Every structure is written in C-alpha cells, then in structure tokens.
Amino acid sequence: MIALEPGLKKRPEYINVRVRRQDGPGMEPYWELHKIKYEPELNVITVLQRIAQQAKTVDGNVVAPIAWDCGCLEEVCGSCTMLINGRVRQSCSALVDRLLADNADEIVLEPMSKFPVIRDLMVDRQRLFRSLQRVKAWVPVDSYFNLGAGERILRDTQEQNYPLSQCMSCGCCLDACPQFNKIELTQNDGESDEAFEKRKLESFDEGFVGAHAISQAMLFNNHPTGKALAGERLEALMGPGGVAACGNAQNCVSVCPKEIPLTTSIARAGRATTIQAVKNWFDK
Numbered sequence: 001m002i003a004l005e006p007g008l009k010k011r012p013e014y015i016n017v018r019v020r021r022q023d024g025p026g027m028e029p030y031w032e033l034h035k036i037k038y039e040p041e042l043n044v045i046t047v048l049q050r051i052a053q054q055a056k057t058v059d060g061n062v063v064a065p066i067a068w069d070c071g072c073l074e075e076v077c078g079s080c081t082m083l084i085n086g087r088v089r090q091s092c093s094a095l096v097d098r099l100l101a102d103n104a105d106e107i108v109l110e111p112m113s114k115f116p117v118i119r120d121l122m123v124d125r126q127r128l129f130r131s132l133q134r135v136k137a138w139v140p141v142d143s144y145f146n147l148g149a150g151e152r153i154l155r156d157t158q159e160q161n162y163p164l165s166q167c168m169s170c171g172c173c174l175d176a177c178p179q180f181n182k183i184e185l186t187q188n189d190g191e192s193d194e195a196f197e198k199r200k201l202e203s204f205d206e207g208f209v210g211a212h213a214i215s216q217a218m219l220f221n222n223h224p225t226g227k228a229l230a231g232e233r234l235e236a237l238m239g240p241g242g243v244a245a246c247g248n249a250q251n252c253v254s255v256c257p258k259e260i261p262l263t264t265s266i267a268r269a270g271r272a273t274t275i276q277a278v279k280n281w282f283d284k
C-alpha cells in the first residue's frame with residue numbers, strides 16, 4: 001500500500017483539472033474543466049494523457065486533445081514547462097499527490113505567460129534560444145580535426161561552472177522575471193517569411209536577454225576555450241536589454257528548478273561588464 005502524501009487527508013475519487021486552452025496563436029483563450037479518476041503517483045503529464053483518452057469535458061462535451069510539449073520526462077529537456085497552480089515548473093516532475101496535498105479541489109494548468117502560445121499549453125520559446133545566440137553561449141571550434149585534449153580545467157573552475165552547466169533552457173527564470181516582457185508579433189499581410197523572421201529577431205534583440213543567457217555567458221567566459229569569445233559576450237551584455245536591464249528582483253533564482261545561482265551570475269556579469277567598459281575607454 002502506497003503511503004499517503006503528507007498533507008493529503010484521504011485519496012480522492014476524482015481529480016478536477018482546469019485547463020486554459022487556446023486554439024491557435026493570437027486566438028482568445030478559454031477555460032475547460034476535466035475530471036479524471038484518481039490514481040496514486042500520477043504526474044501532470046499522465047493527467048494530460050488521461051484527459052486525452054477521455055476526450056470529454058466534465059459537461060460531457062467531446063473535445064480535441066489538449067496540446068502540450070514534452071521530451072525527456074525526467075526534468076532534463078525543459079520542454080514541458082507550464083504554469084501549474086500558478087507556479088511555473090515542469091509538468092513531468094509535478095507530482096499530483098503533492099499538488100492535491102496543497103489544494104485538493106483542483107489542479108490548474110496554464111501555458112507559460114511570457115511566450116506566445118502555439119496551441120493550448122504549447123508555447124514558442126524561440127526568444128529564449130535567440131538570447132543564447134545573442135551572448136554566443138557555446139564553445140567555439142575552428143575545425144573538426146582532432147586537436148587532442150583541451151586545456152585542463154582547474155577544480156575551482158569546475159565547481160563554479162558545474163551548477164551553471166545544468167541549465168536546461170526551460171524558461172522558468174524568464175516567465176517569473178518582471179523585466180522579461182512578452183513579445184508576440186504577427187506576420188503582416190504581404191510580409192515575406194524572411195522579412196517577418198528578421199523583424200521578430202530584431203524585436204527579441206531589443207528586449208531583456210534574461211537570467212539564463214547572462215548565466216550561460218558567465219559559464220562560457222569561465223571555460224578555457226569558451227573564453228576566446230569573452231569580450232564579444234560582454235559587449236552583448238552591455239548593449240540594450242543586457243545585464244543593466246535586470247532589476248534584481250531575484251524571482252529567477254527562486255523558480256529555477258536546477259537551483260542555478262542566477263543572481264551570483266548576474267552580479268559576476270555586472271562586475272565583468274564594468275571592467276570591460278573601463279577597458280574599452282582606455283582602448284579608445
């Protein structure tokens with residue numbers, strides 16, 4: 001017999017699930033109520049699968065299955081992120097018994113609030129990946145020949161870098177950040193796909209880059225090969241929407257599922273960009 005989750009007085013017969021749905025980009029959202037039979041040890045992904053099997057709301061209306069994203073099912077890919085009872089988190093690691101212990105009446109599922117909805121709980125996280133491009137969050141390679149072992153990484157550096165390397169680009173830190181505002185553009189009549197894409201990227205590049213990208217810039221600037229692009233990363237962080245746009249509200253660090261020390265990265269980036277600005281001034 002599986003033990004009862006602390007806080008859950010008794011196992012309910014049914015679980016009420018309220019879902020904020022949207023049929024397509026830019027369309028009006030609406031709420032739908034579903035009721036599924038309780039089973040122990042469900043996660044939110046299984047709840048969505050049970051709802052898809054039923055394909056009926058609580059009022060008996062036949063509805064299309066709810067759309068959502070997922071990949072790894074073990075809190076590694078970040079793609080299943082959504083708002084669960086108002087909190088941004090991964091649906092694969094959101095355990096239903098724990099959610100019911102906090103609120104036995106219902107589970108509320110909504111798409112992330114800072115990214116355009118594609119359909120239902122699926123959002124377009126292109127801006128998140130664009131931010132990583134803005135800060136060149138990678139180790140540059142200048143050939144594919146075997147160049148032998150890379151430079152040895154000191155233990156202190158490894159310990160500083162490892163937590164930052166766990167970022168899974170889930171977007172929780174962006175959804176919770178008061179400085180990261182939603183950007184949702186629509187393609188104009190007669191505008192080509194290329195022109196729309198260009199306009200969208202320009203608009204992303206004016207917005208706040210976000211805690212994840214600042215932290216990844218610090219990770220790669222602290223890597224023996226990655227630091228070849230350190231100056232370019234700092235220049236990106238000194239530009240519009242860079243580290244100065246952070247209001248230090250610290251929401252990011254409190255929602256990061258990987259407990260990445262984001263505010264430490266932001267403080268490091270602040271110091272590094274100040275030094276870079278002074279260096280630029282003397283180099284004039």
Ligand code: SF4
Pocket residue numbers: 173176177178179180210211245246247248249250251252253262263266
């Ligand atoms: S500390 Fe900066 S990045 Fe983090 S939530 Fe606050 S404003 Fe956003």
Ligand code: SF4
Pocket residue numbers: 078166167168169170171172173174211212215255256257258259260262
């Ligand atoms: S820093 Fe944390 S919250 Fe932000 S994208 Fe990476 S894993 Fe997600």
Ligand code: FES
Pocket residue numbers: 069070071072073074075076077078079080081090091092093
């Ligand atoms: S499915 Fe990959 S993090 Fe949830």
